[in-house]
Amino acid sequence: MTFDRLQRMVADFTTDRAWENFHTPKNLVMALTGEVGELSELFQWLTAEQSQVIMETPSQRARVEDEVADILIYLLRLADVLEIDLGDVVEAKVQKNADRYPVSKVYGRAVKYTEIDSE
Template sequence: MAIDRLQRMVADFAAERSWERFHTPKNLVMALTGEVGELSELFQWLTAEQSQALMDDPARRTPVEEEVADVFIYLLRLADVLQIDLVAAVEAKLRKNAERYPIQQAYGQAVKYTELGSSKD
């Protein structure tokens, strides 16, 4: 399903409930932050191995899927309200990150681009 179709579905959902007035950028960012917190809570205190295996347990998988969906819904709505073309923004950011993290320098490295030496800002 295309991003623009999902955004339309989310916008329609909000419009049908007359929620547009509540969907200010500030409120949407706060809601998005809250949902990310709820997603984080599902992984809190797990070891790396436990977090990798979390999705193997159907009882734990569903809450993770629902929180990921909530995060995505609020992100879609925020981008719509701010008139951000998510596809174009992601493509531009990936191009920028490709410059910041050249394969030869970044391969296998979990460091910020500023620590790679000769990468660009």
Template sequence: MAIERLQRMVADFVSERGWAGFHTPKNLVMALTGEVGELAELFQWLTDDQSRALMGNSTRRARVEEEVADVFIYLLRLADVLEIDLVAAVEAKVLKNAERYPIEQVYGRAVKYSELDSER
């Protein structure tokens, strides 16, 4: 599976450089947070239309792709260190969200599941 192959690639990269000792869950979460911040910075202050058009600029597209990759790499590494099966976790979360967000109650609406009962 692609996820496992990528996790192995990242783990090998880390191991070859002797960085495994630095990859504690806390440090990985902090690094992940920083990378999400760098990704957010690329979109900060843009209008909705500008944010949609951003990928049409090849220089900006490359920067977005790099930051998305950094976020994903740290997420892969965190899941690996914590022994989380990402595929199983995502599948379980989507099923849980399907229960929380019934189509007939949320279709076309941006509403939190905890507010659904109060709106009936």
């Protein structure tokens, strides 16, 4: 399924309920932030090891999947309201990050681009 199709589905869901007036950029960002918080809560007190196997428990998997879906729904709606082409901006950002984090300098290292030694 494409971003465009998902955005249309979410927009139709919104229109069918006459919720457009509530979906301002501010409200959508706040809702998105809340959903990220709910996802964070599922991982909050887990060890690194526990967080890597959370999806093995069906009830936990369902909770994580619901929160991830909520996050994507709000992000899709925000992009739609702001007229952002998600495919284009993701492609551009990945290229920007590729330039900022060249494989030859960061392979296997978690460093911020400002910490990369310049040649």
